[in-house]
Amino acid sequence: MTNLFVIFLSAVIVNNYVLVNFLGICPFVGVSKKIGPALSMGMATTFVMTLTSAVSWLINKYILEGLNLQFLQTVSFILVIASLVQLVEMFVKKISKPLYDALGIFLPLITTNCAILGVALFLVMKEYNFIESIVFGFSAGVGFTLAIVVMAGIREELELADVPEYFKGAPITMIVAGCLALAFMGFSGLI
Amino acid sequence: MDQEFETGEIVEIIGIIAGVELQENDQCHSCGAKMICRPGASGKRMLYLKNTLNARVGDRILIEQSDKNQLKLAFMQYGLPMFGFIAAVIIANLFISETVLGIPAEIWQFVIGLSVLGIIGVFIRLWCARKAAADFSVFSMKKICQ
Numbered sequence: 001m002t003n004l005f006v007i008f009l010s011a012v013i014v015n016n017y018v019l020v021n022f023l024g025i026c027p028f029v030g031v032s033k034k035i036g037p038a039l040s041m042g043m044a045t046t047f048v049m050t051l052t053s054a055v056s057w058l059i060n061k062y063i064l065e066g067l068n069l070q071f072l073q074t075v076s077f078i079l080v081i082a083s084l085v086q087l088v089e090m091f092v093k094k095i096s097k098p099l100y101d102a103l104g105i106f107l108p109l110i111t112t113n114c115a116i117l118g119v120a121l122f123l124v125m126k127e128y129n130f131i132e133s134i135v136f137g138f139s140a141g142v143g144f145t146l147a148i149v150v151m152a153g154i155r156e157e158l159e160l161a162d163v164p165e166y167f168k169g170a171p172i173t174m175i176v177a178g179c180l181a182l183a184f185m186g187f188s189g190l191i
Numbered sequence: 192m193d194q195e196f197e198t199g200e201i202v203e204i205i206g207i208i209a210g211v212e213l214q215e216n217d218q219c220h221s222c223g224a225k226m227i228c229r230p231g232a233s234g235k236r237m238l239y240l241k242n243t244l245n246a247r248v249g250d251r252i253l254i255e256q257s258d259k260n261q262l263k264l265a266f267m268q269y270g271l272p273m274f275g276f277i278a279a280v281i282i283a284n285l286f287i288s289e290t291v292l293g294i295p296a297e298i299w300q301f302v303i304g305l306s307v308l309g310i311i312g313v314f315i316r317l318w319c320a321r322k323a324a325a326d327f328s329v330f331s332m333k334k335i336c337q
Contacts, residue, residue, distance in 0.1 A: 034258065035258070036256075036258025036259075036261055036262055037256075037258070037261065039262060039265065040261055040262060040264075040265035040269075043265045043266065043268075043269040043270050043273075044265065044268075044269050046269070046273060047269035047270075047272065047273045050273050050276065050277065051273075051276070054276075054280070054301055054304070055301075057297070058297060058298065058301060061297070062295070062298075091312065092268060130280075130284075130297040130300065130301075131280065131281065131284050131300075134277060134280055135277075138273070138277060
């Protein structure tokens with residue numbers, strides 16, 4: 001149990017995917033204008049990361065390792081993520097059209113999120129077992145959500161701040177992202 | 192908690208429902224997902240809303256998004272199934288830790304997790320049907336643009 005807690009803390013804070021490993025920057029900047037959509041995006045990403053980690057672990061353990069095809073890891077994981085997102089999209093569309101209309105837009109964004117692929121590759125590299133992999137995927141998603149929500153909160157506040165004209169938009173966003181990354185570097189060495 | 196979302200043009204009216212084609216904004220062009228960001232079979236970014244402003248085909252409207260409702264939906268769509276899946280896998284891990292019927296324990300755990308996901312899906316479907324009957328929506332028309 002302690003082991004799972006260490007994995008959780010490590011993926012959420014110490015090795016945060018966005019602010020320490022710099023993965024998933026596109027949605028981090030693109031969907032962090034308001035807290036509401038940022039939180040929804042975070043939840044969607046966490047859901048896909050958790051499922052991806054489970055499926056990737058099984059594929060790696062019982063197909064790639066079994067057939068000695070580890071060199072196909074990256075390609076297989078990309079296929080797993082794309083198929084999984086497509087399946088989730090079809091499932092959501094089947095369950096409820098209003099749900100699909102309201103939140104379906106986040107799914108294509110997730111397909112192109114390299115943090116998901118990062119999770120699949122890291123869990124193999126770190127040789128986690130099945131449960132540890134799922135906790136790792138979930139924690140990485142929570143870390144992503146934390147980063148994107150913090151960023152959205154700051155950007156909402158920035159709308160009320162007196163930002164110089166030339167810094168408005170992308171420049172101030174990058175500066176804030178840099179400051180956040182520096183802050184998170186303070187956690188390095190915690191675990 | 193509501194915020195302005197984006198603009199769109201009404202392309203069809205079906206009773207009290209208006210079909211709105213969303214217009215691409217500046218950020219769409221630099222987005223990595225622009226090639227696949229086409230929800231629906233039409234290949235267009237369509238949204239179907241209650242025509243509360245009596246708008247007509249060709250009108251450009253401003254669409255409002257309710258963050259509160261969106262969060263509720265996001266939790267129901269992603270949060271609940273995810274927690275159900277994780278809980279099911281962890282509980283299954285406590286009871287099945289060895290190969291059963293020649294199938295590894297992890298595959299059993301995964302299948303049990305997926306089954307719980309399916310059951311939660313049925314529950315979400317019922318919840319959505321009830322909410323739809325109660326006029327619950329994330330997007331609404333705010334005003335007709337001139």
